[in-house]
Amino acid sequence: MEIKHTALAGTLESSDIQFTLSKGDSGVEINLDSQVEKQFGKQIRKVITDLLAEYGIENVKVRAVDKGALDCTIKARLIAAIQRATDTKNQPNWEVLG
Amino acid sequence: MLNKVNREIPDDILKDKNYKPFETTEIGNPETTYVAHQVKVSQGDDKLVDSIPDVIAKTGLKNGMTISFHHHFREGDFVFNMVMQEIINEGFQDLTLAPSSLTNVMNDMVIKAIKAGTITHITSSGMRGSLGDFISHGGLKDPVVLRSHGNRARSIENGDIKIDVAFLGVPNADAVGNANAIYGDAVFGSMGYSLMDAKYANKVVLLTDTIMPYPNTPASIKQTEVDYVVKVAKVGDPDKIGSGSTRFTKDPKELKIAQTVNQVITHSQYFKDGFSFQTGSGGAALAVSRYLRKSMIEKNIKASFALGGITKPTVDLLEEGLVNKILDVQDFDKGAAASMASNENQQEIDSSWYADPNNKGAAVNQLDVCILSALEIDTKFNVNVMTGSDGVLRGAIGGHQDAANAKLTIISAPLVRGRIATVVPDVTTVVTPGDSIDVLVTEVGIAINPKRKDLIEALKNVPGVPVYTIEELQKRAEAIVGKPEKLQFTDRPVALIEYRDGSLIDTVYQVKD
Numbered sequence: 209m210e211i212k213h214t215a216l217a218g219t220l221e222s223s224d225i226q227f228t229l230s231k232g233d234s235g236v237e238i239n240l241d242s243q244v245e246k247q248f249g250k251q252i253r254k255v256i257t258d259l260l261a262e263y264g265i266e267n268v269k270v271r272a273v274d275k276g277a278l279d280c281t282i283k284a285r286l287i288a289a290i291q292r293a294t295d296t297k298n299q300p301n302w303e304v305l306g
Numbered sequence: 307m308l309n310k311v312n313r314e315i316p317d318d319i320l321k322d323k324n325y326k327p328f329e330t331t332e333i334g335n336p337e338t339t340y341v342a343h344q345v346k347v348s349q350g351d352d353k354l355v356d357s358i359p360d361v362i363a364k365t366g367l368k369n370g371m372t373i374s375f376h377h378h379f380r381e382g383d384f385v386f387n388m389v390m391q392e393i394i395n396e397g398f399q400d401l402t403l404a405p406s407s408l409t410n411v412m413n414d415m416v417i418k419a420i421k422a423g424t425i426t427h428i429t430s431s432g433m434r435g436s437l438g439d440f441i442s443h444g445g446l447k448d449p450v451v452l453r454s455h456g457n458r459a460r461s462i463e464n465g466d467i468k469i470d471v472a473f474l475g476v477p478n479a480d481a482v483g484n485a486n487a488i489y490g491d492a493v494f495g496s497m498g499y500s501l502m503d504a505k506y507a508n509k510v511v512l513l514t515d516t517i518m519p520y521p522n523t524p525a526s527i528k529q530t531e532v533d534y535v536v537k538v539a540k541v542g543d544p545d546k547i548g549s550g551s552t553r554f555t556k557d558p559k560e561l562k563i564a565q566t567v568n569q570v571i572t573h574s575q576y577f578k579d580g581f582s583f584q585t586g587s588g589g590a591a592l593a594v595s596r597y598l599r600k601s602m603i604e605k606n607i608k609a610s611f612a613l614g615g616i617t618k619p620t621v622d623l624l625e626e627g628l629v630n631k632i633l634d635v636q637d638f639d640k641g642a643a644a645s646m647a648s649n650e651n652q653q654e655i656d657s658s659w660y661a662d663p664n665n666k667g668a669a670v671n672q673l674d675v676c677i678l679s680a681l682e683i684d685t686k687f688n689v690n691v692m693t694g695s696d697g698v699l700r701g702a703i704g705g706h707q708d709a710a711n712a713k714l715t716i717i718s719a720p721l722v723r724g725r726i727a728t729v730v731p732d733v734t735t736v737v738t739p740g741d742s743i744d745v746l747v748t749e750v751g752i753a754i755n756p757k758r759k760d761l762i763e764a765l766k767n768v769p770g771v772p773v774y775t776i777e778e779l780q781k782r783a784e785a786i787v788g789k790p791e792k793l794q795f796t797d798r799p800v801a802l803i804e805y806r807d808g809s810l811i812d813t814v815y816q817v818k819d
Contacts, residue, residue, distance in 0.1 A: 223724050244725050246696050247790035276724030278787065 432702020
């Protein structure tokens with residue numbers, strides 16, 4: 209799936225994560241800024257990478273500002289950002305969501 | 307070697323600094339000798355000094371000496387920065403800084419003094435913010451020594467801390483050195499921690515913005531203890547000394563925890579007429595006093611005393627007749643500080659009276675119920691109030707180790723904070739040993755220290771208070787946040803955590819970035 213334009217989801221509130229997805233041309237580039245980088249940085253990157261792979265997104269710039277979000281929150285915000293960035297807001301990917 | 311809470315204490319630290327590893331929370335009845343301080347005899351007529359540079363010269367401050375300050379002005383302190391800047395300017399080197407604690411407003415000046423070589427050793431109750439970060443990244447060669455308030459009193463008495471010059475800010479003083487903290491612009495109520503410095507330092511300097519006519523009473527610090535009095539423009543910012551009015555939390559999680567803490571207290575054998583308690587200043591702790599008040603009225607139970615750092619809600623209980631006396635070592639808000647002037651039953655106590663393990667009986671030994679907070683608590687009930695989840699110094703021991711000797715010590719803490727678990731398999735830093743903790747209260751339920759069979763029995767059927775093992779609570783927290791990666795440290799110690807008896811309970815290492 210292609211990123212069509214820059215899109216944002218999430219807030220900077222505590223326990224949330226804010227994603228900004230934009231077009232990229234050199235694979236998945238993740239720029240993560242997290243309060244819990246030391247303890248959960250790897251885990252957060254894994255959640256992001258796995259979910260992008262499930263959506264078949266191969267080229268994207270991911271900017272993530274994390275305020276201690278749980279995995280479920282990270283997934284929900286990233287799905288919202290992906291649907292907005294790929295103009296598929298009204299076509300949820302049931303295979304991934306299931 | 308491994309100490310009794312299973313922490314590896316480096317042998318060279320034990321040897322070089324003449325430390326014993328932590329053994330037990332039992333203090334017993336050892337014999338000890340207090341050290342005396344030097345007295346330069348004065349007739350009292352020439353104590354008033356015009357400026358900080360003049361008074362530094364008069365005290366005979368020299369390289370290598372120990373200087374002290376108190377932290378009663380909290381974030382409104384002007385005195386520390388004024389004096390320290392002058393000491394740096396004059397080029398002093400290799401001083402030991404031994405304040406009762408360090409607040410954020412002092413951080414930049416401490417870092418500056420370390421970089422200038424003015425300060426090379428520190429002992430404190432704790433440190434936070436930029437200073438904690440600086441020290442945790444190896445900013446000071448010699449490890450910082452962290453002591454509880456009771457332990458600081460013990461160390462001053464037995465000479466582990468030998469203060470050469472104490473610089474003590476006070477809201478008022480007369481020209482001969484009688485001072486209190488209940489009148490003036492920058493009142494902070496109890497002078498508890500600074501009274502030790504006044505009694506034991508070789509040279510005692512008072513700094514004040516308000517000179518009173520002689521004799522200035524009530525005198526918490528007395529003229530017999532004071533060498534010099536300096537008039538400065540302002541000792542502190544009254545708005546930043548304590549929070550203005552105490553607002554009760556509206557956070558449902560904190561309210562649930564507070565309600566459960568109250569259930570634990572009222573269903574324990576200690577909740578009877580004449581009981582005593584110490585709360586703290588956190589959101590949940592403040593809310594406890596509201597629930598406790600209601601239960602005391604319903605059951606017609608009155609407390610003999612409330613202890614510790616005092617807040618307005620505790621003063622309200624005193625004025626309502628639900629608490630007979632307050633033993634007050636420190637005031638956390640304006641209401642508590644102001645009421646010290648009008649309530650004769652709000653007794654100022656020094657930190658030895660409050661919590662010293664090596665005197666003839668401290669107030670904490672008489673305490674029934676104590677509510678404390680935690681950054682982390684582990685499955686052995688060991689508590690960390692010193693290092694954050696990233697391993698960086700960001701707290702203070704305060705009276706935690708001391709007050710934990712209450713007959714019923716309750717830790718109130720949420721199961722998780724954001725993505726960080728509070729209940730963990732092993733705390734990053736052991737500050738208070740699990741042996742002195744009795745009950746953990748979280749928003750989902752409580753865990754009772756298995757050695758307290760009496761409490762397990764008393765609390766097993768309290769409506770709305772599910773009892774778990776602490777391992778169950780730890781697993782529940784991990785199920786929510788996941789398993790964190792282990793923090794990485796270098797092998798260089800940056801701070802030594804003493805237990806209240808002066809033994810070593812844990813070591814904090816430089817963080818790896």
